[in-house]
Amino acid sequence: MTVRPAWLLPTGQTREHTRLAPVGTYAPETETRTRDGVIAGGNPFAATGAGAMSLQIGAGRALVQGTDAQGAYPVALDAPEIVTFTDGNAQFTRIDTIALRVYDQLFDENEQNLARIEIIEGQALATPTAPTMPPACLRLWDVTVPAGASAGVGGINWSSALGDRRRYTSAYGGIIPRGWGLAFDGAYDGQYRDMGTGLERWNATADAWQQYPATPTRPRATEQAADPPLNQAGAFVDFTAAAWPRLTFTVPPSGAVFVTIGGQVSNRTTTASTAWMTWRATGAYAEAHGGRNGISAQGGRVIASRRVYRSGLTPGGQVTLIPGWNISSGVSGGGTDVLVRDGQLTVEFVP
Template sequence: MPRDPLAIDGLTFDGREFRLAAAMTVMTDGTALGSRSGVRPGDPGLTVTLAGSTINTSSGVATVAYPGQGIYQCAFGSSVSPGTLTAAHATLNRIDLVYLRVWDTSVDASGLNQADIVYLAGTPSASPVAPTPAGTQIYMPLATITVLSVSNGGTASVNTAVRPYTVAPGGILPSSTAPGSPYTGQYYDSGTGLLRWNGSNWRQISPYTPISQAQVSQPGSFTAGTFTDFPSGNWPPLTFTVPPSGLVWISVGGAVMNTNTSTSSGWMAWRASGGVTEGASEANGLSTHGTRNYGTRRVLRSWTPGASVTLTPQYMFSSVGTLTTVTRADNGLLAVEPVATA
């Protein structure tokens, strides 16, 4: 059956036709006619704040999507107060909701055609959750308000994390969680990096910044015989989070010397602790034998994504002579280079 394309003279268009066509201007939700609701990234509009017990929402714009109906583009040209905060419960905490609501009588038979901002108090509970609007079909959350009980101080705090963002098709969406039903070539910013869907997984795109920890000085003396931590004042440990790929390049370098005897050895290395355990060894160290070595050892590690790992610089000398002129471990640098997801 033929449909009316926008925009041709002489044709008559209804609201649903316009809303469905306007869906072309915002990100899809993965369905044929669907769109993603939200405010624009970087737009301070429709921000919920508290002034005493008065709830305020700043002026702003938003797109509210509804299945099969396209998008409702809503604009509030001035600030709005949806109400006064309900008093705190004596002993139980509560989570309230502030949301943008659209009434469309052709969809919900409400007899109304308008958009407004609504405050809905939650139910006090030992484990409170935000309420779900009843009798409202088309809406988008703007904020939650956590209200502590009187016994807990009776204070209230606003959290806008529930407010979704939307962007134009192909735009980069800022989101703490990956978009559902992604298409090949879609991007999103997780807050720690830019990712692209390659058809089977999210690949880290933006380059990671290497992190490093330089040696400050040598200890006043060295202990012989075993791998020993550098005092943190001489060479501080380095802590990092393993990237989503689980892969990191780790480098240790510096000036290592031990000429105490013709067979004396010396090492600069690191040990890993925290989310991963690995001791210093030939597999991750830089060494010298009866002479000096200025160099770097770089190794690739595959560890648990998201693990917090601390690398502690270490040294080992088979025997010890005069500091610096005979036995030396100086100008050290420990560096971590996270690897993007393949």
């Protein structure tokens, strides 16, 4: 047996079943229901093409929630299993689902007690949708089966047919890993989930997920470590990461930040010669080097800072600030008092 359920068989549950299956208290959804899902660790229930119409499902552990009266079933798949799809419909595409399903004769009409990896076949339609799951079923993968697909004509293209539908769960008080199906309400005040770009905490009073930690109160800063080569004239040039490290931050819920750049710049090659210290942004927000965000000197030296306000950024997005420089003349030491030095770049988060 490769699919091993715990707390299902009236008799015959072995010590090995109990050791392998994830027995314990897991994330609640209501007073009596458990959030079903895959237990993170490695790549549980991975899908790999095993033939023209066959797919291999890798080992993994999960919880499968039945009805409220049934409770949740801990299940372990301790060795890969191969499932084979029926040929495609002659006219329309269909979407089948690979699921982890529990049969319990006390609660269904199948008169058997077992768990297995199962294909639940969808309807072939002009606009197909994934099938509705029976009770005590955990959706793992959706598979698009094209019209006319069969082993004799090349079968299913596994590189494009698979839809990852694994959602994750965790122990009570744990952080639910990022996965498919993150559009769900929290079950209790203080529940956490991982959004990939940071954590969110469920606020029961506000009835909403909120970024955690909340908007930082302390600014983030990066300082210039070395002079730029000043080997180009008339172009904005990024500092290397070694000369001035980039600054990456997560946009706060307000979508607004202050960015400050400061230092000393000088170019006395001619009375019209200029030097600039600037920054640009990339990632969830983009902005180029230029007069909107830099400090400059013309025909002399300036020691200054400039603070600008940026709003309308995407909350939770990752933004990287890259310092830059520009001189109009005096390339490679050929001018008088040409420098871009002692820089500091700071971001402050607006509540």
